[in-house]
Amino acid sequence: MARTRILVVEDESIVALDIQQRLQRMGYQVVGVAATGEAAIRQAEQARPDLVLMDIKLRGEMDGIEAADTIRNRFHLPVIFLTAFADDTTLQRAAVTEAFGYILKPFEERELAINIEIALYKHEMERKLRESEERYMLAAQAANDGLWDWDLQTDSIYFSSRWKAMLGYEDHEVGNSPSDWLDKVHPDDLEQLQVALAAHLRGLTEHLEKEYRMLHRDGTYRWVLTRGLLVRNPEGVAYRVVGSQTDIDARKKAEEQLLHDAVHDALTGLPNRTLFLDRLSQVLERANRSAEYTFAVLFLDLDQFKVINDSLGHNAGDELLVAIGQLFRRSLRSTDTVARLGGDEFVILLDDLHDPNEAVRVAMRIQDALKAPFQVQGQFAYTSASIGIVSSVHGYERTMDILRDADIAMYQAKAMGKACYAVFEPSMRKSAIARLELESDLRQAIERQELDLYYQPILAMASGQVAGMEALLRWHHPIHGSIAPDDFIPLAEETGLIIPIGQWVLREACRQMRCWRTTLPGSEKLYVSVNVSGKQLTHCGFARQVAEILSDTGIPAHSLRLEITESVLMDNAELAMRAVEKLRALGVELYIDDFGTGYSSLSYIQRFAINTIKIDRSFVEVINDQGDSSELIKSILRFALDLGLETIAEGVETEDQLEHLKGLLCVYGQGFVISKPLSPEAAGMFLAQAFSEKHRGSTAPIALLQSSSDGCEGGERENGTPRAACP
Numbered sequence: 001m002a003r004t005r006i007l008v009v010e011d012e013s014i015v016a017l018d019i020q021q022r023l024q025r026m027g028y029q030v031v032g033v034a035a036t037g038e039a040a041i042r043q044a045e046q047a048r049p050d051l052v053l054m055d056i057k058l059r060g061e062m063d064g065i066e067a068a069d070t071i072r073n074r075f076h077l078p079v080i081f082l083t084a085f086a087d088d089t090t091l092q093r094a095a096v097t098e099a100f101g102y103i104l105k106p107f108e109e110r111e112l113a114i115n116i117e118i119a120l121y122k123h124e125m126e127r128k129l130r131e132s133e134e135r136y137m138l139a140a141q142a143a144n145d146g147l148w149d150w151d152l153q154t155d156s157i158y159f160s161s162r163w164k165a166m167l168g169y170e171d172h173e174v175g176n177s178p179s180d181w182l183d184k185v186h187p188d189d190l191e192q193l194q195v196a197l198a199a200h201l202r203g204l205t206e207h208l209e210k211e212y213r214m215l216h217r218d219g220t221y222r223w224v225l226t227r228g229l230l231v232r233n234p235e236g237v238a239y240r241v242v243g244s245q246t247d248i249d250a251r252k253k254a255e256e257q258l259l260h261d262a263v264h265d266a267l268t269g270l271p272n273r274t275l276f277l278d279r280l281s282q283v284l285e286r287a288n289r290s291a292e293y294t295f296a297v298l299f300l301d302l303d304q305f306k307v308i309n310d311s312l313g314h315n316a317g318d319e320l321l322v323a324i325g326q327l328f329r330r331s332l333r334s335t336d337t338v339a340r341l342g343g344d345e346f347v348i349l350l351d352d353l354h355d356p357n358e359a360v361r362v363a364m365r366i367q368d369a370l371k372a373p374f375q376v377q378g379q380f381a382y383t384s385a386s387i388g389i390v391s392s393v394h395g396y397e398r399t400m401d402i403l404r405d406a407d408i409a410m411y412q413a414k415a416m417g418k419a420c421y422a423v424f425e426p427s428m429r430k431s432a433i434a435r436l437e438l439e440s441d442l443r444q445a446i447e448r449q450e451l452d453l454y455y456q457p458i459l460a461m462a463s464g465q466v467a468g469m470e471a472l473l474r475w476h477h478p479i480h481g482s483i484a485p486d487d488f489i490p491l492a493e494e495t496g497l498i499i500p501i502g503q504w505v506l507r508e509a510c511r512q513m514r515c516w517r518t519t520l521p522g523s524e525k526l527y528v529s530v531n532v533s534g535k536q537l538t539h540c541g542f543a544r545q546v547a548e549i550l551s552d553t554g555i556p557a558h559s560l561r562l563e564i565t566e567s568v569l570m571d572n573a574e575l576a577m578r579a580v581e582k583l584r585a586l587g588v589e590l591y592i593d594d595f596g597t598g599y600s601s602l603s604y605i606q607r608f609a610i611n612t613i614k615i616d617r618s619f620v621e622v623i624n625d626q627g628d629s630s631e632l633i634k635s636i637l638r639f640a641l642d643l644g645l646e647t648i649a650e651g652v653e654t655e656d657q658l659e660h661l662k663g664l665l666c667v668y669g670q671g672f673v674i675s676k677p678l679s680p681e682a683a684g685m686f687l688a689q690a691f692s693e694k695h696r697g698s699t700a701p702i703a704l705l706q707s708s709s710d711g712c713e714g715g716e717r718e719n720g721t722p723r724a725a726c727p
């Protein structure tokens, strides 16, 4: 057995020497003799004795009680006091330090030996108690925790029943070796745990704390938290680690769910924009490192998703999006990423392509798969997608640029019609930029007074009289010159600019109408016809706006007609119906424009109680010089007659066509043969002449009338620039 090592603290050197000799005779080892409190502490730290024999009265700043206190607290060493006299205050002070014994000088060897043995025994008991208290403390911390106690000398571990039960094991099913623990750690987590353990064992960390996955008996992995604390012996050598294991599986799963939710789309469960961009940045890095590696991004936008959403309802729309997401997922490799950006926009990242055409093939495959109907809410829904494709070969540096170019290509695909794809080329960027510029110019067009209305007469076939004027929008761009409505109205619709523009058109047309009505005798029945886009019609407060404009400009409601296309009614039936009802309540009539080009659903026309249709130019066009027409226009006109609908033929370009239509009992005609759209001034002259002829009772065809100036050339424009005086 190792000899007990004792530090002697005694300021009288002769006494110190005596004690030292006596101790050695008794079989103890004296590891040092200190003469002051400070020296005692220093030597206790260096020598780490099993016991300290401490004289209470010491020379110097610090007395024995103080020194003992420090040694006990810092190094957990037992101290026996030696004292020549024991006054009450000294003893009381000594008691506070929890001394392990007092020996009154002079003392006998036997007395000394017994005191030493008792002190050592008491100290050992105290140490054991402290250890079990440590274990108890850990257990108490979480009653549900499993406990472990690793004896580093024997390299065996005690695992508590709870520790084992947490992993689905009975007590006898787990041994007591470190491998019983470490073998169950998830391979991906093992290294980190071992690093943390080693760091703590080397005293680099104050305690061990690690979250990792453990293999449950049922074959699944469970998240646990392990905490541990090193226990050192009096020499400061670690001989034991005790710790706990807490089940944090539920918390971890909840955390994972939160993390998952943050980067996934709630509806489809697909990655969202954030996660997509993250994956994209990873492949981008890879592509920039290796020349052979290429990837592609597909930007998909569903065609006419809004129609489905509006006609079948939002739930059906949602269901369809989920189904489409699944279809995309199924059509791709597991290494590809499908994400939903929002609305009906999806993006696909095709990882590691061997052939640039692969992306096109995927796009075609997706479009093919979309041909089959989807069953949502018990109904069949058809959809298609416009797909923009961009490949990494263009050498990107930023993920946003890739997404932007894919979007540009998608836009290009959309312009080609439904279910098309387009592969991005740098030249597309130019047209996209041009479009952006156009958009910003359009925003300022009203303010800068670049918008203008032209007017095209509508003629009553039978009498040859002017019935109305259709207002047609013109944009005089400061650089690009005159831009046709077909080239900017779709942009205005997309950007929402159609709302303020449409409002300006309505107000300006009504103002002009009012001006004509007041200056032209016999013009009470003349009306102005204004084109209204779907967005405008279904925009909240449209009817209120119309009422306001009518009252501001002081024209009767029957002097205003609104032209809408069939698709407006079809695409958003519910909202359109409400708007149409309100307009009709005001007394404003509606025309169906471009009739025959859309769904041609007469049932819609009846449902909306519309009584005038404008037959599309394409039907008029086919009427040839001999006056033959297609059966189609004949049957449309016959049908309209049966239903009691009024008809206007648009785009009448020749006398023959005009005569032929008259013969087919088409009620009104409009077209270049009668008049091209005219500037307000020219339109004013046209009307003046028409009405003065009418006044004189002439029945001469209006198309043959020569324009001449009259008193009404328009008044204040909406934006305040005077054009000409109008009463």
Ligand code: C2E
Pocket (backbone or CB within 6 Å): 456, 471, 472, 473, 484, 485, 486, 489, 502, 505, 530, 531, 532, 533, 563, 593, 594, 617, 650, 651, 652, 653, 670, 671, 672, 673, 677
């Ligand atoms: P739309 O309503 O069908 O207007 C008739 C279009 O045919 C006009 O083109 C007109 O200039 C043209 N046109 C008239 N007669 C003839 C003809 O005999 N032969 C030929 N080939 N064409 C003829 P424009 O003015 O370029 O307008 C195009 C379209 O832009 C309009 O078609 C209308 O849908 C839309 N639009 C025009 N102004 C407005 C507006 O203020 N608001 C809205 N939402 N759309 C407008």
Ligand code: CA
Pocket (backbone or CB within 6 Å): 470, 531, 563, 593
């Ligand atoms: Ca029209």
Ligand code: CA
Pocket (backbone or CB within 6 Å): 593, 594, 614, 616, 617, 650
């Ligand atoms: Ca038309």
